[in-house]
Amino acid sequence: MDLKNIHRVYFIGVGGIGMSAIARYFCENGKQVAGYDKTPSEITDTLILIGVQIHFEDNVALIPEDFKKKEGTLIVYTPAVPANHKELKFFQINGFVTLKRAQILGEITKNTYCLGVAGTHGKTTTSSILGHIMNVCGTEATAFLGGITENYDSNLILGQDKVSVVEADEFDRSFLQLSPNIACVTSMDADHLDIYGEKEALETSFKEFSSKVSDTLIVSKGLPLEGLTYAIDEEADYMITNVVVEKGAYVFDVKTPKAKLEGVGFGLPGRHNLSNALAAIALAEQYGLSLPEIAKALTTFLGVKRRFSYKIKEENFVLIDDYAHHPTEINAVVDAVRELYPAKEVLAVFQPHLYSRTRDFIDEFATSLSRFDELLLLDIYPARELPIEGVDSNWLLNKIKLDKKQLIAKEDVLKAIRKSNATVVVMIGAGDIGVLIEKVKSTLLINNSNTEII
Numbered sequence: 001m002d003l004k005n006i007h008r009v010y011f012i013g014v015g016g017i018g019m020s021a022i023a024r025y026f027c028e029n030g031k032q033v034a035g036y037d038k039t040p041s042e043i044t045d046t047l048i049l050i051g052v053q054i055h056f057e058d059n060v061a062l063i064p065e066d067f068k069k070k071e072g073t074l075i076v077y078t079p080a081v082p083a084n085h086k087e088l089k090f091f092q093i094n095g096f097v098t099l100k101r102a103q104i105l106g107e108i109t110k111n112t113y114c115l116g117v118a119g120t121h122g123k124t125t126t127s128s129i130l131g132h133i134m135n136v137c138g139t140e141a142t143a144f145l146g147g148i149t150e151n152y153d154s155n156l157i158l159g160q161d162k163v164s165v166v167e168a169d170e171f172d173r174s175f176l177q178l179s180p181n182i183a184c185v186t187s188m189d190a191d192h193l194d195i196y197g198e199k200e201a202l203e204t205s206f207k208e209f210s211s212k213v214s215d216t217l218i219v220s221k222g223l224p225l226e227g228l229t230y231a232i233d234e235e236a237d238y239m240i241t242n243v244v245v246e247k248g249a250y251v252f253d254v255k256t257p258k259a260k261l262e263g264v265g266f267g268l269p270g271r272h273n274l275s276n277a278l279a280a281i282a283l284a285e286q287y288g289l290s291l292p293e294i295a296k297a298l299t300t301f302l303g304v305k306r307r308f309s310y311k312i313k314e315e316n317f318v319l320i321d322d323y324a325h326h327p328t329e330i331n332a333v334v335d336a337v338r339e340l341y342p343a344k345e346v347l348a349v350f351q352p353h354l355y356s357r358t359r360d361f362i363d364e365f366a367t368s369l370s371r372f373d374e375l376l377l378l379d380i381y382p383a384r385e386l387p388i389e390g391v392d393s394n395w396l397l398n399k400i401k402l403d404k405k406q407l408i409a410k411e412d413v414l415k416a417i418r419k420s421n422a423t424v425v426v427m428i429g430a431g432d433i434g435v436l437i438e439k440v441k442s443t444l445l446i447n448n449s450n451t452e453i454i
Helices: 017-028 042-049 086-093 101-109 123-136 171-177 199-211 271-287 291-298 327-340 355-360 362-369 393-399 410-419 433-447
Strands: 008-012 032-036 053-055 073-077 097-100 113-118 142-149 154-157 163-168 182-185 216-220 228-232 238-246 249-255 260-266 309-314 317-322 346-350 374-377 405-407 424-428
Touching: 008 017, 008 086, 017 032, 017 042, 017 073, 017 101, 017 142, 017 154, 042 053, 073 086, 073 101, 086 097, 097 101, 097 171, 101 142, 101 163, 101 171, 113 123, 113 271, 123 142, 123 154, 123 163, 123 271, 123 291, 171 199, 182 199, 182 271, 216 271, 228 271, 238 271, 249 271, 260 271, 260 291, 271 291, 271 327, 309 433, 317 327, 317 433, 327 346, 327 362, 327 424, 346 410, 355 362, 355 393, 362 393, 374 393, 374 410, 393 405, 410 433, 424 433
Parallel strands: 008 032, 008 073, 032 053, 073 097, 113 163, 113 182, 142 163, 182 216, 216 228, 228 238, 317 424, 346 374, 346 424, 374 405
Antiparallel strands: 142 154, 238 249, 249 260, 309 317
16 A cells, blocks of 8 residues: 555544554644544544544544545544444445554554564553653654653654554554564563453464564563563563662663663653663664663653553642553552552552453452552443443452452542542543543542642
């Protein structure tokens, strides 16, 4: 496909985090862009502001007339869209070029020098750190990210078309559409078993992805893949050692195959984020940047929204927002909050994401959630799924070993937070809990004008 011959791009599911980055890319490159999404959001509001036409009803009549011209029009859709979607069926029946998000991302990046970040956890933060490093160091790379970066208030860092940074998503085997020159794999924990069935199938997919890497593969030490390794406080090709916390930030030493550097600073909390930073360091150095310039750029990275994001931060109360939706990610949040607030009581508000994920990891979820002091558990957010008999939040609640726990409706969360003695509140999940936390934050701020909003 020659994208120069494409004048209009229509997105079905334009508000998705990965879809919206590509929509923004085409808009910034002078294409007409329009699309459908199920519900309005902050992301769709932002896209509308830059000229993207968006509607929120699955109705062929609402598709702008220009986008019904087959010549020069490309249709991009998310795999989460159901097969009976009226607009998608219209385009398919009428012979339009229709590509999944991963396919068009592969087309955009196939002629670039591509750096890919894969893994069941950590890929959004790692790719965002890498995109920031590449930008600060003047590589003019374009980065397609799975989260909204604090530095750029966007999931796209727009550069030129010679170098790209891509979050390589394993969902629906999407990352097999990419052709990375350099890539890393951060983790390979069982996930998306609604797609893969068994963990072994997921691992096979990661091995297939690694075989597509043309130059250098970098892997977290211990993964069953051949490549340069990285690790914290253990021998590896890329190592972080001598970690200390100074004024709320990490300071550490880095050793790579090419260099050593002491006293590197990084502000994101949690040892898992140190690992993400190290992966980004390795990718950037393999690309050709020097360790001192990488380290300098690292100090200015502010984070990714919904990745341990402070919504309220004052001496006697903290509200944190995190996207964690897998037991491994929840454990990382617990580790980070215990490291930062060892003497504080911690309340978690958790919204499970997907019936299948809840079923597949029910015991692991119970174990990780039992590490908090208090838990408010919301109903399962179904996303693309229909209910599964016997799988609900009450089943999970009964397995959690906490005295202070309750199943709660969204409208009662604020009242429960106020009644709690906890001074650290963590709201976690990948569903619409991100909308709920904004309401909680706003109400708490109204009641305490001295609270610092972050």
